[in-house]
Amino acid sequence: FEDLRGRWIERYADHPYVEGWIDGIRVDVVPCYRAEPGKWLTAVDRTPYHTEYIKSRLSGEALDQVRLLKKFTKGIGVYGADIKTGGFSGYLCELLIVNYGDFIKTLEAASKWGRRTIIDIGGYYRGRLGEAKKKFQHPLVLVDPVDSNRNVAAAVRLETLCNFIMASKCFLRKPLRVFFDPPKPVKLTEESLKRRLESRGLDLVAVSFGAVEAVPDVLWGQLYRTLDSLRALLENWGFKVYRAKAWTDEHGLTVLLFELESSILSRLKLHMGPPVFSEEFWNFLSKHLGKRAASTGPWIEGDRLFVEVERRFRDVKDLLEYFLKVDGGISVGVRGKVAEAIGRGFKVLKNTELWNTMSVNADFNLFISEFLDGLPIWLKVWLEEAEANFDEARDVKAR
Amino acid sequence: FEDLRGRWIERYADHPYVEGWIDGIRVDVVPCYRAEPGKWLTAVDRTPYHTEYIKSRLSGEALDQVRLLKKFTKGIGVYGADIKTGGFSGYLCELLIVNYGDFIKTLEAASKWGRRTIIDIGGYYRGRLGEAKKKFQHPLVLVDPVDSNRNVAAAVRLETLCNFIMASKCFLRKPLRVFFDPPKPVKLTEESLKRRLESRGLDLVAVSFGAVEAVPDVLWGQLYRTLDSLRALLENWGFKVYRAKAWTDEHGLTVLLFELESSILSRLKLHMGPPVFSEEFWNFLSKHLGKRAASTGPWIEGDRLFVEVERRFRDVKDLLEYFLKVDGGISVGVRGKVAEAIGRGFKVLKNTELWNTMSVNADFNLFISEFLDGLPIWLKVWLEEAEANFDEARDVKAR
Numbered sequence: 017f018e019d020l021r022g023r024w025i026e027r028y029a030d031h032p033y034v035e036g037w038i039d040g041i042r043v044d045v046v047p048c049y050r051a052e053p054g055k056w057l058t059a060v061d062r063t064p065y066h067t068e069y070i071k072s073r074l075s076g077e078a079l080d081q082v083r084l085l086k087k088f089t090k091g092i093g094v095y096g097a098d099i100k101t102g103g104f105s106g107y108l109c110e111l112l113i114v115n116y117g118d119f120i121k122t123l124e125a126a127s128k129w130g131r132r133t134i135i136d137i138g139g140y141y142r143g144r145l146g147e148a149k150k151k152f153q154h155p156l157v158l159v160d161p162v163d164s165n166r167n168v169a170a171a172v173r174l175e176t177l178c179n180f181i182m183a184s185k186c187f188l189r190k191p192l193r194v195f196f197d198p199p200k201p202v203k204l205t206e207e208s209l210k211r212r213l214e215s216r217g218l219d220l221v222a223v224s225f226g227a228v229e230a231v232p233d234v235l236w237g238q239l240y241r242t243l244d245s246l247r248a249l250l251e252n253w254g255f256k257v258y259r260a261k262a263w264t265d266e267h268g269l270t271v272l273l274f275e276l277e278s279s280i281l282s283r284l285k286l287h288m289g290p291p292v293f294s295e296e297f298w299n300f301l302s303k304h305l306g307k308r309a310a311s312t313g314p315w316i317e318g319d320r321l322f323v324e325v326e327r328r329f330r331d332v333k334d335l336l337e338y339f340l341k342v343d344g345g346i347s348v349g350v351r352g353k354v355a356e357a358i359g360r361g362f363k364v365l366k367n368t369e370l371w372n373t374m375s376v377n378a379d380f381n382l383f384i385s386e387f388l389d390g391l392p393i394w395l396k397v398w399l400e401e402a403e404a405n406f407d408e409a410r411d412v413k414a415r
Numbered sequence: 416f417e418d419l420r421g422r423w424i425e426r427y428a429d430h431p432y433v434e435g436w437i438d439g440i441r442v443d444v445v446p447c448y449r450a451e452p453g454k455w456l457t458a459v460d461r462t463p464y465h466t467e468y469i470k471s472r473l474s475g476e477a478l479d480q481v482r483l484l485k486k487f488t489k490g491i492g493v494y495g496a497d498i499k500t501g502g503f504s505g506y507l508c509e510l511l512i513v514n515y516g517d518f519i520k521t522l523e524a525a526s527k528w529g530r531r532t533i534i535d536i537g538g539y540y541r542g543r544l545g546e547a548k549k550k551f552q553h554p555l556v557l558v559d560p561v562d563s564n565r566n567v568a569a570a571v572r573l574e575t576l577c578n579f580i581m582a583s584k585c586f587l588r589k590p591l592r593v594f595f596d597p598p599k600p601v602k603l604t605e606e607s608l609k610r611r612l613e614s615r616g617l618d619l620v621a622v623s624f625g626a627v628e629a630v631p632d633v634l635w636g637q638l639y640r641t642l643d644s645l646r647a648l649l650e651n652w653g654f655k656v657y658r659a660k661a662w663t664d665e666h667g668l669t670v671l672l673f674e675l676e677s678s679i680l681s682r683l684k685l686h687m688g689p690p691v692f693s694e695e696f697w698n699f700l701s702k703h704l705g706k707r708a709a710s711t712g713p714w715i716e717g718d719r720l721f722v723e724v725e726r727r728f729r730d731v732k733d734l735l736e737y738f739l740k741v742d743g744g745i746s747v748g749v750r751g752k753v754a755e756a757i758g759r760g761f762k763v764l765k766n767t768e769l770w771n772t773m774s775v776n777a778d779f780n781l782f783i784s785e786f787l788d789g790l791p792i793w794l795k796v797w798l799e800e801a802e803a804n805f806d807e808a809r810d811v812k813a814r
Contacts, residue, residue, distance in 0.1 A: 047775060175717065178715045178717075182696075185691075215682070216723075217682030218683055277680075277681050277684075282676050283614070286655075293529050293580070297584065298584075301656045312790075314790055315789055315791075316578055316581065318574065319530060319576075330589050390714055390722075391711075395598040399700075403704050
């Protein structure tokens with residue numbers, strides 16, 4: 017890099033590598049062992065074989081088809097085998113073109129993919145597809161022609177796969193540039209944020225904190241699992257969670273965003289007790305004894321006791337603050353690195369309280385804008401086009 | 416009756432009978448056939464055999480024990496095999512004393528009853544209890560000693576049974592007069608109604624209409640089934656129903672009462688669409704096309720499309736009025752006689768709007784008062800006694 021007048025830095029994924037920049041282009045230099053096929057020492061030892069395989073199968077026009085597919089997957093946000101994206105690697109795109117011939121044929125095939133699709137270019141599992149299904153527990157399986165024990169699409173999450181399938185279906189029905197080059201969402205003003213929140217009548221709640229100190233794959237892995245844990249926490253305490261999403265710029269700001277039917281619940285909640293036949297009958301009755309003033313019942317429904325008791329947390333803010341302030345939320349399933357970041361300070365923001373952060377962080381503003389739309393920007397544009405042409409809409413209906 | 420200077424009227428249940436009043440006491444004269452056991456022509460032909468059986472098995476002190484049990488079941492509201500009560504007939508009380516010996520032993524046995532109890536005084540099913548369980552699909556089975564094909568407790572509903580079991584347990588732990596002679600609930604004032612509703616933070620919604628013109632058993636059968644239908648209707652449209660109860664004075668006023676977590680819901684609701692793989696994909700997308708302005712999405716979760724769309728009914732009042740005004744609610748499961756009554760006019764009342772009716776109808780006032788307590792009055796008094804004595808409460812806890 018120094019010879020080429022570039023900057024460089026040593027980084028670590030599974031193994032060390034060097035990341036450099038030359039004329040504004042990022043170049044990674046990743047060392048690997050010269051290994052025999054099947055006798056891999058590191059995850060990247062297959063790469064020379066991959067390169068060789070692709071070179072032997074694709075050339076000329078076919079390479080343009082690969083570029084189209086990569087641009088398409090990038091445009092709809094499913095390009096990349098990293099944890100954040102959970103999508104399609106470059107090698108996977110190349111193999112799809114090898115397998116299906118060109119870009120359009122790939123989309124045609126994808127639009128017919130089912131819940132478990134297996135593509136076996138090398139024919140390793142010919143007549144034994146059941147075996148491959150058992151071996152690879154992923155929604156999409158493409159057996160590596162260089163290594164029959166590896167699924168090239170192992171990183172593809174079900175949701176990413178389904179977004180690709182949806183985009184394929186839409187593109188084939190009406191191809192638009194937007195799939196390759198989507199515009200940014202509309203930036204929100206304080207006024208437009210307020211208006212949109214009011215017209216929806218749902219509540220946005222954000223847990224906002226600083227950077228999670230970990231490499232991106234660890235960071236996103238922990239963020240996703242934390243999001244699931246907190247969603248379960250909210251639901252356990254009676255809140256109806258419509259959507260949950262994580263966002264971070266990976267260096268300064270991290271946000272876990274929840275959309276709730278309501279962020280404030282009724283004072284009393286229904287609580288099911290034991291059957292009257294049960295050993296627990298007296299326990300339940302005596303526990304209820306001290307709380308009679310603030311509650312209703314017990315009465316019997318079916319063979320069980322029921323009561324209405326006061327909720328411990330009516331406001332989602334109280335609930336989140338209570339569980340996050342102790343240990344960063346470890347006890348309710350917040351993952352280690354995320355809990356550390358939360359431990360350094362966090363805020364729970366509701367609805368228009370998000371504006372302060374949005375006003376100073378443009379990317380976060382766009383994230384909220386797209387979240388309120390609730391659909392990928394390419395689909396938004398595509399639907400607008402479809403709507404503009406009423407006959408086409410009827411046509412869609414008719415098929 | 417005329418000889419005894421009483422009034423009388425001819426009435427009809429399964430068969431005609433004469434109801435009269437002599438010195439303020441109601442006397443029913445019910446004709447029956449003189450039938451051989453097993454060759455019954457009407458439901459009441461067994462009665463002379465019942466009388467004979469009880470006379471041969473109970474006398475003196477035992478009859479007082481029967482009176483105690485009847486008074487107890489009456490006090491806790493489970494006396495009567497009519498549809499409204501779904502409880503214990505006089506004959507059932509008598510047979511329980513025959514079987515268990517006295518009042519206390521009956522309660523001791525009841526406190527140990529399970530989900531399916533079979534009492535077979537005549538020993539008809541000795542060694543074949545499984546057969547009896549199959550034959551009689553009721554929560555409590557007492558085989559009629561006069562007719563092995565009949566369950567004397569067939570009318571007892573699970574909830575009534577469980578209330579009897581609960582009362583038995585409580586009485587044995589601490590016997591109080593209240594079980595035999597419960598006080599009336601406290602009558603509510605406009606002020607106290609308002610205060611209690613506010614402190615609970617839940618919503619009461621009542622469908623109020625005139626008399627249902629049918630004999631009590633038909634009336635209550637239809638009311639209960641209507642209540643279930645309307646509860647399901649509310650839940651289908653997104654309302655959380657905590658409790659539902661029917662009330663009527665059987666001649667002027669009928670009320671179906673629901674307690675909801677909230678009577679107003681969010682403007683948008685979450686709606687799950689089909690998987691992207693499915694045939695329904697295009698239908699769903701095109702249906703969503705015209706509603707884009709007022710909605711969010713579609714986005715993908717798992718392998719399915721999701722959207723947030725506007726609710727058709729945000730206010731439970733709109734929902735109930737919409738479905739009841741057409742045909743009295745027949746289309747949503749309101750039963751015939753009830754629908755007729757609703758068709759003659761109904762109101763949907765919310766929270767303090769109930770006061771007008773409560774102020775002119777004392778019994779309805781007491782019904783609302785007990786409903787807000789949420790527990791039978793005997794249990795309320797019993798719990799107050801238990802609470803007054805803290806040691807006892809601890810004792811309850813310890814066992």
